[in-house]
Amino acid sequence: MEDFKIEPAERIKRLPPYLFGRLNALKHSKRQQQIDIIDLGMGNPLDPTPQVIVDKLCEAARDQRNQRYSVSKGVFNLRREMALKYKRKWDVELDPNSEIIACVGSKEGFSHMCLAMLGPGDTAIVADPAFPIHIYAVALAGANVVTVPLGNTEQSLKDMIHVCEKLYPRPKVMILNFPHNPTAMTVDDIGYFETVVDFAKKMHIAVIHDFAYGETCFDGYKAPSFMSAKGAKDVGVEFTTMSKPYNMAGFRIGFAVGNKTMIDALGTVKGYYDYGIFQAIQIASIVAMRECDKDIEEQNLKYQSRRDVICDGLNQIGWQVEKPRGSMFVWARVPEEQSKGKGSIDFAMDLMEYANVSIAPGRAFGENGEHYMRIALVENENRLRQAVRNIKRFVQKG
Ligand SMILES: Cc1ncc(COP(=O)(O)O)c(C=O)c1O
Known part of the structure; x- marks a missing residue:
């Protein structure tokens, strides 16, 4: 021994x-x-968590039909509700079948997206400082991380573009996050993401935008969704979460939306790894999206x-x-x-x-x-x- x-x-x-x-x-x-x-x-x-969500969770938990394995990518009604929410809040059309997937919190979804998109020899580019999983999910997928300083949003995008143009092999994935954790930086308008889309198309780089704080805004500011930029679906995906806007952090539910190939790749990984979120939580989330804007x-x-x-x-x-x-x-x-x-x-x-x-x-x-x-x-x-x-x-x- x-x-x-x-x-x-x-x-x-x-x-x-x-x-x-x-x-x-x-x-x-x-x-x-x-x-x-x-x-x-x-x-x-x-x-x-708003009471109406907790009540629905309890009611749905008692229903025997919700006590089995669910579906890995989330039930259709949940994905459809997310599509309605994107239309209502950001005027974005999404196909619930091919462009939306539910995750066990956006952190799980983000991590498995990295596994689905990156492997040894690949590189992802991200601004520093960063929410730690934006770096370590890439490392766990076996890929390399290149960082640029996040002094301000405009300069860091210029730096990212510059690095992508110079680096060989070129980064495969660009990771963005606005409103940002930890710096709380925000972008002014959709023009920022339009520049990202143009660049990503030109350089064949996939984009992952973490929009965890997309609905946590003050002073009348409305954070733009990456998905509202023309052509965003051609180049990337966006992650949202139920944790922050609805105080549902312990429920563990989030979403990825956007590019079909990326959503499909994430769905494949998740199909092997998990059986889906407890269905009662999915049902409570539908109620949250329908009733809890206030x-x-x-x-x-x-x-x-x-x-x-x-x-x-x-x-x-x-x-x-x-x-x-x-x-x-x-x-x-x-x-x-x-x-x-x-x-x-x-x-x-x-x-x-x-x-x-x-x-x-x-x-x-x-x-x-x-x-x-x-x-x-x-x-x-x-x-x-x-x-x-x-x-x-x-x-x-x-
Ligand atoms: C930027 C960012 N993304 C994702 C998450 C994780 O969210 P979730 O609870 O959906 O996994 C957090 C949590 O703090 C976060 O700050």
Whole structure:
């Protein structure tokens, strides 16, 4: 037995050490000591799912017909409801049979789309900082990742185009995400995506747009869907989720829509890997899409007020934070005199230790995230005010 050693696959070794590990361990130990940590670390909505969705879930769960395996790509009525929603919200026509697939949350769908589209020798291009799965799903598929800095949306697109033109072999997939996690950056209008479509066609690059925060917008801003750009279906797909707009993160349901070949390839992978989402969740999601537009508006108003509390509060202590018009995050650069040269991970550890506030260090999202912190707007306004007071006390004490 002495020589026997279990060796996980090489692909596991392509993943870096988990950057939230130290932070999570400290949070756990603080909580064990009954210390109240204000947790703004993760974009995990704390507000309840609208009651009508929960009621439908319970009712459908009791029906024996929903207790079997469902269909991997989602039942037809669910895909049809998604097509109606895209028509209503973004004026996009989609065929429920060939252009829409349901996923076990958009993260699962995105990961398997990478597996369906990329393999050893292929490259995907993505902006840094990034939502981690945008990098690691590519790595897990055995492909390479090339990054460009996300300083601002226009420049990063120019950089992506420049890199794609110069790199050989050319990247096969371009990954975009607006409103963006973690930076909360947004694009002004559909012109941005029209440029992407033209370029993708010219260079034969497939596009994956993560639109998880497409409905989480403030101040009257309406995020454009990549699918509304003329020709988008020829070059790519867009992912949406039920997690954020409807506070259904635990339900695990999202969608990919768009290019038939890509949807079909994802369907093939999923057909082997899963038997579909619990049908009661699919039925509850149909009700959500039919009946909960108003709930989304109310939720967005909450995020907007919380955003103002955090941005105004942090600006008062010298952080120079811009108010985002989308996503559920504030992305803030820590002034050097306050971080005292510490990297964002150590600064986040200090905030947890001495201010009892948990926020995500920008470095966890890539090199270009260093010196920034990502604050999730998941707690209520009073708790956010308390968080700002705690941070203020910590940074002013030095
Ligand atoms: C940009 C982005 N995409 C996808 C997801 C995952 O969403 P889902 O719950 O649908 O898997 C998140 C969750 O935080 C996200 O921020």
